[in-house]
Amino acid sequence: MIVKGLVRADDAVKSIDHGAGGVVVSNHGGRQLDTAVSTARALPAVADAVGGRAAVLVDGGIRRGADVAKALALGADAVLIGRPPLWGLAQGGEEGVQHVLTLLQSEFDNAMALLGVTHTADLSRDLIAD
Numbered sequence: 001m002i003v004k005g006l007v008r009a010d011d012a013v014k015s016i017d018h019g020a021g022g023v024v025v026s027n028h029g030g031r032q033l034d035t036a037v038s039t040a041r042a043l044p045a046v047a048d049a050v051g052g053r054a055a056v057l058v059d060g061g062i063r064r065g066a067d068v069a070k071a072l073a074l075g076a077d078a079v080l081i082g083r084p085p086l087w088g089l090a091q092g093g094e095e096g097v098q099h100v101l102t103l104l105q106s107e108f109d110n111a112m113a114l115l116g117v118t119h120t121a122d123l124s125r126d127l128i129a130d
């Protein structure tokens, strides 16, 4: 079971204590509560509190490959994307979705090269500017 839609460390800990195998740091794409905390801001504290006991995923505003690298650097094990593949679908059907994923992959590879890291495990917080 993965619990989606939390932005607080204590909620993540509670979820895991109740048996969740993972959490998704998410504010539902910012579509519910205006001015809700961004997931990039919430992620580090959640990742620290989880401490490797469960998977930490994140979504919301992942638009470029560099956003994926930043999320991993801030402590996510993986990212999820919501609207970009839908835009690809609307524009070009299955090929449009594939194009979005290919773009993200190549931008991610480029971001890794520019950051000078070859493994995702080497993406650390000190690579992110305040």
Ligand SMILES: Cc1cc2nc3c(=O)[nH]c(=O)nc-3n(C[C@H](O)[C@H](O)[C@H](O)COP(=O)(O)O)c2cc1C
Pocket (backbone or CB within 6 Å): 004, 005, 026, 027, 028, 029, 030, 031, 059, 060, 061, 062, 080, 081, 082, 083, 084
């Ligand atoms: C049209 C639409 C409907 C959504 N409905 C739900 C929902 O019913 N439950 C939910 O947890 N999240 C819902 N979400 C949020 C997504 O699951 C996801 O958290 C969000 O889209 C990620 O942000 P992104 O679109 O910026 O990548 C919805 C998002 C969109 C765009």
